[in-house]
Amino acid sequence: MPQRQDEERLISACCNGNRKAQKLLYDTYSPKMYVVAMRYSKTTFEADDILQESFIKVFNNLQKFKQDCPLEFWIKRIVINTALKLNRRKLDKAPMEDVTEMVNEPSEELTLSNFNFKELLKMIQNLAPRYQMIFNLYAIEGYKHREIAEMLGITEGTSKSQYSRAKVQLQKMLLKESKAVID
Amino acid sequence: MERAENPFADAFEQSLQSAFRDAELEPSDSLWENIATAPDLESNSFEGSLRDIFSEAETKPNDEVWQNIAQNPELKGSLEQQMSGVFQDATLTPAPKVWASIEKQLHPKRFPKRVLWRIGGGVAASLLLVGGLWWHNNQSVNSTQDLAKIEELPQPCYETTQENHAAQNKVYFTENSVNENIDSSHISENQAKDIPSLIQKNGGQIAKPEIIIQDHLNQVDFVNNKNISSVLATASKSDEQSKQNSGTKVISGNNTNKSNAINPSREVEFLTPIQQIEAGLILAITDFGEPVLVLVDVPRIPQKTAKPKIKLVSFVGLSGYSETFKPRFQGNTSTISKAIQLGDTPFTDGLNSFDNDLHLALQDSTSNLQSFRYGIDFGLKFKNLLKKGTFSLVSGAHLTQTEFTVQSHFVRTTSAQAHTDRQQIVGNQLQNKSQLLSIPLQVVYTSGNSSNLGFRLGTGIETDFLLKNEWTHQNDELTYNLGTAQTVNFNYVLSGGLLYRIGNHVQLGFDIRQKQALNSTYDSEYLESKPLRVGFGGYLNIEF
Numbered sequence: 001m002p003q004r005q006d007e008e009r010l011i012s013a014c015c016n017g018n019r020k021a022q023k024l025l026y027d028t029y030s031p032k033m034y035v036v037a038m039r040y041s042k043t044t045f046e047a048d049d050i051l052q053e054s055f056i057k058v059f060n061n062l063q064k065f066k067q068d069c070p071l072e073f074w075i076k077r078i079v080i081n082t083a084l085k086l087n088r089r090k091l092d093k094a095p096m097e098d099v100t101e102m103v104n105e106p107s108e109e110l111t112l113s114n115f116n117f118k119e120l121l122k123m124i125q126n127l128a129p130r131y132q133m134i135f136n137l138y139a140i141e142g143y144k145h146r147e148i149a150e151m152l153g154i155t156e157g158t159s160k161s162q163y164s165r166a167k168v169q170l171q172k173m174l175l176k177e178s179k180a181v182i183d
Numbered sequence: 184m185e186r187a188e189n190p191f192a193d194a195f196e197q198s199l200q201s202a203f204r205d206a207e208l209e210p211s212d213s214l215w216e217n218i219a220t221a222p223d224l225e226s227n228s229f230e231g232s233l234r235d236i237f238s239e240a241e242t243k244p245n246d247e248v249w250q251n252i253a254q255n256p257e258l259k260g261s262l263e264q265q266m267s268g269v270f271q272d273a274t275l276t277p278a279p280k281v282w283a284s285i286e287k288q289l290h291p292k293r294f295p296k297r298v299l300w301r302i303g304g305g306v307a308a309s310l311l312l313v314g315g316l317w318w319h320n321n322q323s324v325n326s327t328q329d330l331a332k333i334e335e336l337p338q339p340c341y342e343t344t345q346e347n348h349a350a351q352n353k354v355y356f357t358e359n360s361v362n363e364n365i366d367s368s369h370i371s372e373n374q375a376k377d378i379p380s381l382i383q384k385n386g387g388q389i390a391k392p393e394i395i396i397q398d399h400l401n402q403v404d405f406v407n408n409k410n411i412s413s414v415l416a417t418a419s420k421s422d423e424q425s426k427q428n429s430g431t432k433v434i435s436g437n438n439t440n441k442s443n444a445i446n447p448s449r450e451v452e453f454l455t456p457i458q459q460i461e462a463g464l465i466l467a468i469t470d471f472g473e474p475v476l477v478l479v480d481v482p483r484i485p486q487k488t489a490k491p492k493i494k495l496v497s498f499v500g501l502s503g504y505s506e507t508f509k510p511r512f513q514g515n516t517s518t519i520s521k522a523i524q525l526g527d528t529p530f531t532d533g534l535n536s537f538d539n540d541l542h543l544a545l546q547d548s549t550s551n552l553q554s555f556r557y558g559i560d561f562g563l564k565f566k567n568l569l570k571k572g573t574f575s576l577v578s579g580a581h582l583t584q585t586e587f588t589v590q591s592h593f594v595r596t597t598s599a600q601a602h603t604d605r606q607q608i609v610g611n612q613l614q615n616k617s618q619l620l621s622i623p624l625q626v627v628y629t630s631g632n633s634s635n636l637g638f639r640l641g642t643g644i645e646t647d648f649l650l651k652n653e654w655t656h657q658n659d660e661l662t663y664n665l666g667t668a669q670t671v672n673f674n675y676v677l678s679g680g681l682l683y684r685i686g687n688h689v690q691l692g693f694d695i696r697q698k699q700a701l702n703s704t705y706d707s708e709y710l711e712s713k714p715l716r717v718g719f720g721g722y723l724n725i726e727f
Contacts, residue, residue, distance in 0.1 A: 022289060026282055031274035038275060051277055052284050059289055112265040117273040120266065139263035140270055167262060 007071055015063045026055055029072060033079045035121070039136050040083035042125055050086060054079040080141065084151060087129060114178060123173045131166030138163050494566040496726045502579070503557040504696055504720030508711065552714070554585035556621060560722060572630030583619040583647060588612060612657035617668055618650040629682060629690075639692055640679045647672040647704075673701040674716075690724045 013021030030051065037050040057078050065074055112120065124132060133152065137143045138159070143151070145159040152159070558581030565574045623645040631637020652668045680694035700713040 017289075019286070019289070022286075023282070026285065030277055030281075032272075034275045034277045035270060035273045039270065044278075048278060048281050052281050055285050056288055059285075112262075112269055115269075117269045120269055121273075139266045142267065171262065 008067065011062055011065060011067070011071065014059060022059060025058075029075050030055065032072070033075060035117070036076055036079045037083060038121055039124055039140065040080070040087060040133065042129075046086070050079065050083045053086070054082040057082065080137075084133065087133060112174070115174070119177070123170060123177075126173065127166055127169055130162055131169060134159055134163045135166040135170065139167070493568050496564040496566060498560075498562055498564060498575075498690075498724045498726040500560040500690075500722050500724035501557075502560050502581070502720055502722035504555070504581075504694075504718045506554045506556060506583075506696070506698065506716040506718030508552045508554070508714040508716040552585065552587035554583050554716065554718075556581050556583040556718070556720070558582055558621070560623075560724065562627070564726065572628055575627040575629065577623065577625045577627050577641065577643070579623055581621040581623065583621045585617045585619065586615065588614045614655040614657075615653065616655070617652040619647040619672075620650055622646045622648070623676060625676060625678070631682070631684075635684050637682045637684065638680070639682050639694065641694075642675075642677050645674045645676045645698060647674060668705050669703055672704045674698045675701055688726045690726070691721070692724070693719070693721045695719050 010021055010025055014025055033054065034047060034051055037047040037054070038044070041047040041050055054075070058075055061078075065071065124135065127135060134148060137148045137151065138145065145156045145163070148154075148159045148163075149156040154162075558579055560577055560579035562575050562577035562579075565576075568574050623643060625641045625643030625645075627639055627641035629637055629639045649668050649670045649672075676696065676698050678694045678696040680692055682690050682692035684690055696716075696718050698716040698718075700715070703712040704714055705712055
């Protein structure tokens with residue numbers, strides 16, 4: 001990862017249209033951002049679209065980056081916003097499930113040391129679209145439910161309840177996989 | 184804090200685990216340290232509340248307890264924390280095609296947007312509607328409009344405002360909707376098809392633009408009417424006659440988005456002020472992301488121009504004509520023979536002397552009178568004096584040679600005192616040759632719709648000066664002067680014909696000419712005193 005001065009030079013070169021610099025920036029951050037894109041999509045095609053559109057926005061708006069945060073965070077935010085925008089339709093169509101039925105189901109804490117990130121990625125992708133979004137935003141990105149509610153246009157309570165359901169689903173998948181491994 | 188062995192350590196651990204779980208807290212190393220060492224933790228903090236609990240508890244957790252709690256994976260990392268940790272440094276390599284797609288859509292050189300648009304080298308539309316604009320402008324007379332060409336974009340156009348989600352979503356046109364938008368009443372479908380699709384449709388790019396023919400004379404504010412939000416390119420006509428306030432040829436793009444695309448009242452900035460674009464192409468995007476192409480026409484304002492400057496052009500030329508004119512008597516004149524007393528001429532036959540009365544009786548006259556006229560012309564042509572056609576004053580100097588031959592019979596009647604009258608018919612052929620200097624002064628009008636072919640009409644006065652007049656008699660025995668020619672004759676001339684322009688300076692023409700004598704040309708019983716000459720000829724004039 002380039003140091004801050006290197007980062008400034010890289011940004012400047014990218015803003016000037018230096019193709020090599022742009023490629024370097026892409027090569028530096030795209031592997032991580034691709035994982036982010038994969039977490040918000042169902043297929044690699046969707047993830048490719050998210051990544052492509054995100055980096056186009058990155059390069060088109062790089063001159064607006066104020067460098068008040070690490071570049072990686074800024075790019076990641078763009079990727080997440082792009083993913084949310086592209087998946088917004090799926091969120092609207094996601095079925096609403098009974099809150100009481102899900103919340104009361106007991107949850108069991110599991111350790112994830114037995115799983116690699118690709119397996120966990122697959123589990124996340126298997127979540128329902130809305131759960132997938134909210135789980136990513138809360139559990140991995142670290143947003144608060146209030147912030148998630150604003151981003152997705154839902155209430156804070158909905159965000160919490162849907163996150164609970166998402167977590168239960170994921171834990172079920174983890175448990176199932178864990179027992180399969182043991183067996 | 185002292186930590187003694189505690190038989191209830193397990194229970195205490197569990198309760199602490201439960202406490203942390205419920206609170207969704209991550210127990211960190213500093214938390215344990217704070218609890219263990221910090222003397223004045225705030226009681227409303229978690230650490231503080233735990234400290235209070237520990238201080239009041241009869242049993243205190245020992246090091247092992249703390250260690251177990253600290254190392255408990257369930258407390259050290261909840262599901263969220265574990266997930267976050269797993270993906271924190273996770274990487275996956277995207278397919279090469281992703282970068283390839285990104286690279287295609289990157290601008291080759293990044294400049295500040297304002298600079299980019301203003302130097303005319305940025306984003307501009309890829310279209311040129313010369314055919315339609317040429318057709319549209321050729322309706323005017325003397326139109327010399329030249330449509331500036333809009334440079335092709337090296338890269339496709341983009342919605343310039345990142346936040347313009349609504350417009351961005353709406354730029355995905357289908358072919359059908361684009362074709363429906365084309366105003367076929369102004370541009371034929373074939374011409375519309377020639378407009379290339381600006382860019383691809385599935386990459387955030389705009390489709391074929393709607394074509395609008397805008398008559399600028401009507402002063403319609405098409406910017407607001409069409410909710411123009413972004414002008415991608417403008418091109419104005421460079422014709423001096425059509426330009427009013429616009430500057431030189433403009434080929435550029437222009438980023439004009441300044442606010443939310445949904446707001447139709449957004450200010451639009453044009454490289455060339457829209458009020459000053461008299462004619463040209465404007466490619467723009469509306470607030471709804473729809474591309475439009477506006478052809479601003481040249482106002483057809485009839486101009487009151489100053490009186491055109493009259494231009495004088497002189498010319499010289501050569502001309503030759505053949506004319507004919509009728510004699511007074513034609514055909515067999517026996518029935519109208521006229522006895523002309525020629526006077527007494529005494530003669531002798533050697534024995535006797537006789538008086539002689541010579542009477543002339545014209546019995547036939549079959550000669551046609553021909554004259555040939557050739558010479559130089561010169562004159563002045565007045566261009567721009569008339570709206571159409573030109574006037575010229577023509578003069579010249581021509582030599583007219585007239586010849587005619589008269590066949591006549593004379594009846595000589597002699598009488599003598601001692602003899603009866605004796606008549607003798609004597610035939611004779613008389614030929615007349617005369618030369619005249621003809622000075623014409625004519626007003627000529629020339630015109631023509633075709634660039635080469637035209638017609639000429641002329642009228643004027645021609646003055647003939649007699650140079651020579653000769654009679655030749657076949658029979659010298661009897662001579663007779665059929666008349667005297669006047670020294671100066673005035674004639675009225677009327678001519679008309681076709682002309683052919685060769686280049687800009689040479690005219691070749693063919694005329695039919697009529698010349699009517701205004702005064703007596705011949706003092707003769709035989710010849711018309713005021714003959715009417717009709718002829719044809721040609722001329723070649725060179726202007727300089």
